[in-house]
Amino acid sequence: MKNHFATPLGIIGVGAFIGVTAALLQYAGNPGNMGICVACFIRDITGALGLHRAGVVQYLRPEIIGFVIGSLAASILFKEFHPRGGASPIIRFVLGAFAMIGALIFLGCPWRAILRLAGGDLNAIFGIMGLAGGIFIGTRFLKNGYSLGRSHACSPAAGYTTPLIMSLLFLLALIYPQVAGQEKSGILFYSIKGPGSMHAPLIVSISAALIIGFLAQRSRFCTMGAFRDLILFRQMHLFSGLIGLLVFAWITQMILGQFKPGFENQPVAHTLHLWNAMGMVLAGLAFSLAGGCPGRQLFLTGEGDTDAAIFVIGMAAGAAFAHNFGMASSPSGIGTHGQAAVVTGLLVCTAIGLTVKQK
């Protein structure tokens, strides 16, 4: 059976759908130029669970859960649910952690970088340039034989584990809903101010994310792959999806009156161009060594890829470290240890790129 979503029109359509939906999610309550941000939202979940205690970024974001479950549904329906793993999981964990640390220095994953640009935040240009640079470095390692090795089939239970964890998290969000003005509801933490306090209604977020998860699984949408395939193979396929996202998010932001061009006073952003770029060099390198942007890692997790799940858990751990150790940026600038984090991360990722090869 032909997969229509993996055609040129299919991938552009999916990118466009994500762009429109992200702008609408912002309109429905999500933070500025953050209709969807996979890195920020995993970080918010980490905060909701109390694994870091940055008070302004605590919310159990249903979007992340919806992406995994939507992808799970698509992969079961189209017989692509293949539980697998074992291709250097510990390295994926480390890459996930540094990918998150880099993304939180820029303040956004690749999806949000594009959405920030679509909303008029010109600081994102430096982030996107850094992202492309990081991915370029990653492709050099790939050309020189870098490989995380072969994955192997594993038991269905392993493949279902992360989707099950996601479902349980959703259950927690239902059992302990936000109480107005309260920082805690049962065991979950909530933000009463800052980006963590801004969110679309739960039913809107989860529904939109389920559809995106389903479509992205079918289309293989990946923002890292977009740059990587362009650099490595001169292939436009995935990149055209990214352009679809940018253009349609921009049009929707214009229609909704959410387009505000400029560098200053952009929502959840800072204007330190060098560190916007360097944060994303680190993130881009880590994504390319791990084989996917954060969104793609969630969709792969839904397909039963336990290695991708380890990357996601690495991202959550990275978010906790980023906030506990003062490595994450804020609108007022980079964290106390943000620069040290970038240097350390680049050294670690370079060592991984040089030494991890297939036997």
Next chain:
Amino acid sequence: MKSTIDARGLSCPQPVLMTLDEIKKTSENEILVIVDSDVSKENVCRAVESRGWKVMKIDEENHAFHILVHRGMV
């Protein structure tokens, strides 16, 4: 004799990189690429076609796809 690439278990872009490397190197007219995911199958097919090669047939055996590609006539 055709060359064979076993890219089972490897995630993208490695199956594509291996296939394109072989296309560059080989003097044979046929390459058999074995992958075990739909994504790799789609990516390998897209990549070889962009290099002017043709996908002759795809057989599914033991949860793997055997993709036979043939040098296009110039």
